[in-house]
Amino acid sequence: MTSQNSDSISIENFLESWSGDERSMRSWFQLFYDKLQAMEGVTCSFVARPGVSFSLRPKHVNQKARELFAIVDVIDDDPQERWLSVCFYGDMISDPEERGELIPGGLAGSDGYCFDMFDDDESLAAYLTERISEAGSAAARG
Numbered sequence: 001m002t003s004q005n006s007d008s009i010s011i012e013n014f015l016e017s018w019s020g021d022e023r024s025m026r027s028w029f030q031l032f033y034d035k036l037q038a039m040e041g042v043t044c045s046f047v048a049r050p051g052v053s054f055s056l057r058p059k060h061v062n063q064k065a066r067e068l069f070a071i072v073d074v075i076d077d078d079p080q081e082r083w084l085s086v087c088f089y090g091d092m093i094s095d096p097e098e099r100g101e102l103i104p105g106g107l108a109g110s111d112g113y114c115f116d117m118f119d120d121d122e123s124l125a126a127y128l129t130e131r132i133s134e135a136g137s138a139a140a141r142g
Contacts, residue, residue, distance in 0.1 A: 007046040014046070014054055018082075024120035025074065025082050032056070032072050032086065035129055039136045051076055053085075058132075060139035066108065069139035070132060084117040086128050092138040093131045099124070 011033060018026045036044055036058045045068075047055040056072040063069065069092055073085040090102070090111040100113030115131070117124055 007044060010046045010048065011044065011056065014048065019079075025084055025117070028084060028117060028120075028125050029056075029072065029074055031125060032084075032128065032132060035132050036070075036072075036136075039133075041140060042136060049076075058136070058139075060136060062142045063139050064142055066139075069135045071107070085114050086117065086131070087112050087114040088131055088135045092135045094134065095131075097127065099127060 015026065015030060015033075033044070033056060036042055036056070039058075039060075041061040042058050043061070045057045045059070047053075047057065049055075053076055054074040057068040058070050058072075059066075059068050066089070069089065071085075071087045073087070075083050075085055087103070087107055088100075089107055090113055093113060095113055100115045103112045103114055106112050106114075115124070115128055117128070
């Protein structure tokens, strides 16, 4: 089994086992995962740290200098109240509505932007989907 197949199975198992009150966060995580899966040349790795986070880490085949172009984290400090943190390198996205929090040097030593999602927020989900597309396009350029 390849690493990508293993990661896909792990992600699917994680999604199937997700329980608790925060089902809307599961739906948004699923939406972001589906978006990434549909992007040409993108593979996703999955890092599970129960009690801390479950991280989806997409990489474009053309990327050379970085191991990923985004991190979609399910923060798991309370499995009944999970929330999402979606982060990007600062030089790979724009943030026209200034919704992100600048994290200086916080993404593998580079400046990044993180967007925290605590509520069932369609507007924020649409905004993050646009950022995922933007970061994926930047990653495709190498």
